[in-house]
Amino acid sequence: MNESLNQYLDGELEAEQLTPEAGAEAQAWEALFADARQAGAAGAPVGLESRIMDELRAERKTPVARIVDWWVSPRPVRVRPLIGLAAAAAIGALFFLPIGDGVVEAPVGAMTTMVGEQPVYVQFQLEAPDAATVAVGGDFSDWEARLELVDPDGDGTWSGRLLLPPGVHQYMFLVNGTDWIADPLAEQWVEDGFGNRNSVLAITGGAGAGSLAP
Amino acid sequence: MLVRRYKDALYRYAERMTGRPDDAADVVQQAFIKGYRSLDRCRDPERVGGWLFRIAVNLCKDQLKGRARREVPLEATEPIRATRDLPEEGAERAEIREEIYRALQALSDEQREAFVLKHVEGWSYQEMAEKLEVSVPALKMRVHRARDQLQELLEHYR
Numbered sequence: 151m152n153e154s155l156n157q158y159l160d161g162e163l164e165a166e167q168l169t170p171e172a173g174a175e176a177q178a179w180e181a182l183f184a185d186a187r188q189a190g191a192a193g194a195p196v197g198l199e200s201r202i203m204d205e206l207r208a209e210r211k212t213p214v215a216r217i218v219d220w221w222v223s224p225r226p227v228r229v230r231p232l233i234g235l236a237a238a239a240a241i242g243a244l245f246f247l248p249i250g251d252g253v254v255e256a257p258v259g260a261m262t263t264m265v266g267e268q269p270v271y272v273q274f275q276l277e278a279p280d281a282a283t284v285a286v287g288g289d290f291s292d293w294e295a296r297l298e299l300v301d302p303d304g305d306g307t308w309s310g311r312l313l314l315p316p317g318v319h320q321y322m323f324l325v326n327g328t329d330w331i332a333d334p335l336a337e338q339w340v341e342d343g344f345g346n347r348n349s350v351l352a353i354t355g356g357a358g359a360g361s362l363a364p
Numbered sequence: 365m366l367v368r369r370y371k372d373a374l375y376r377y378a379e380r381m382t383g384r385p386d387d388a389a390d391v392v393q394q395a396f397i398k399g400y401r402s403l404d405r406c407r408d409p410e411r412v413g414g415w416l417f418r419i420a421v422n423l424c425k426d427q428l429k430g431r432a433r434r435e436v437p438l439e440a441t442e443p444i445r446a447t448r449d450l451p452e453e454g455a456e457r458a459e460i461r462e463e464i465y466r467a468l469q470a471l472s473d474e475q476r477e478a479f480v481l482k483h484v485e486g487w488s489y490q491e492m493a494e495k496l497e498v499s500v501p502a503l504k505m506r507v508h509r510a511r512d513q514l515q516e517l518l519e520h521y522r
Contacts, residue, residue: 151515156508160489179511182464182518183483189461189468191379191388193372198389202367202396209400293368342366 155179199293203342210341269315270353274299274323276333279306281325288321288348290314295324320348367396370413374420380480381424383469391427395420418495421477428473467517471510478506479514 155172157163159179168176274286276299287295290312299308320340322330332339336349374395378388399416468476477496481487482503489500496503 151508151512156511159483159511160504160507182514185457185461186464186468186480187484189380189465191376191385194375194392195385195389198375198392199367199371201389202371202393205393205397206367206400209397346366 151175196292200289203289206342207340269313271311272314272351272353273309273311274321274333275307275309275335276323276325277307278323278325281306281308283324283326284308285324285327286310286312286321287324287330288319288351290319290321295327299323314351314353316353319351319353321351322348366399366412366416370416371396373413374416377417377480377485378420378424380465380468380484381421381473381476382427387427391420391423394423398423414491414495421481421495424477425473463518464514467514470517471513475506475510475513478503479510482507 152172154163154168155175158165158168158172158176165173165176274297276284278284281301284299284301285295286297286299287293291297297310297312299310301308322332324330332347333349336351338350338352339347340350342348371392374392375388378391378395379385382388382391395416398419399412468480471479478492481492481496482489487495489503492498492503493500
């Protein structure tokens with residue numbers, strides 16, 4: 151490759167300083183660079199952000215909290231069916247062993263009933279008199295600001311409703327399509343690990359169940 | 365917020381450097397974790413993106429050192445037609461980009477790193493020198509060699 155072309159591609163020469171031949175080559179290189187920018191993935195795969203956030207949350211926990219988590223968090227356990235059956239039989243035998251005068255006792259109320267699993271509508275609201283647009287995004291939308299809030303009377307109060315499943319959700323407002331801000335009315339926040347805070351929303355589901363939405 | 369803001373850019377770089385989506389995802393994840401652990405060493409919070417990028421650059425290096433680089437079957441690569449003869453979009457374009465991607469993987473790690481930072485990420489030599497802690501002349505040499513190599517690998521492109 152000739153020196154002037156190298157200098158141009160390094161940003162040290164202007165296109166006008168190239169010979170016509172070198173200029174044509176330079177254009178071909180520019181096209182190659184443009185294609186190289188488009189080659190490969192366009193962005194991170196779906197789920198990577200959640201994975202990272204999970205890791206960061208785990209990083210923030212104390213060693214004691216991690217141990218507690220390990221014990222209380224559900225996790226798949228691989229057991230050979232034969233051993234599983236044997237263990238179940240052994241546990242069952244314990245409950246039905248004669249106690250004292252030979253009366254057989256069985257556990258009562260061992261089944262947990264799940265209630266309140268229905269999604270609920272959550273009302274989001276933000277005072278932003280200078281905003282042109284306001285939207286909401288959170289971990290429930292993979293941080294895409296999908297819900298656009300409205301301010302029909304132009305008083306600067308933006309609001310909108312979103313159907314969310316029960317659970318603890320993190321969210322933020324996207325103002326003017328560029329500025330992510332925490333909800334000033336949120337009662338809880340969580341650090342995102344880099345000095346910013348996400349607003350936290352806890353929802354208990356079910357018919358008539360309350361929401362802790364701000 | 366930082367994760368959302370920078371994950372795509374970091375992933376794009378890591379994927380081009382490692383050539384493997386899984387490795388790239390690991391690099392990005394590790395970059396954020398390392399960044400979190402050493403947040404107090406980030407001197408300028410305004411430049412946290414560049415700082416994370418530098419961590420990712422080093423992680424890519426470690427990743428590549430840790431495994432033999434993927435062999436690229438260049439002999440199986442079809443010649444690439446002249447750009448002006450091609451449609452702007454479509455399957456052929458995608459094929460060309462795939463060829464370029466594969467050609468990038470055939471460069472040495474140092475050349476690929478220099479080329480990607482210079483011509484894909486658009487860094488200046490000065491920025492590269494600061495972040496990679498390599499002199500500007502050495503970086504220019506790497507970029508020039510990368511271009512020469514690509515010229516050979518993609519001789520029908522131009």
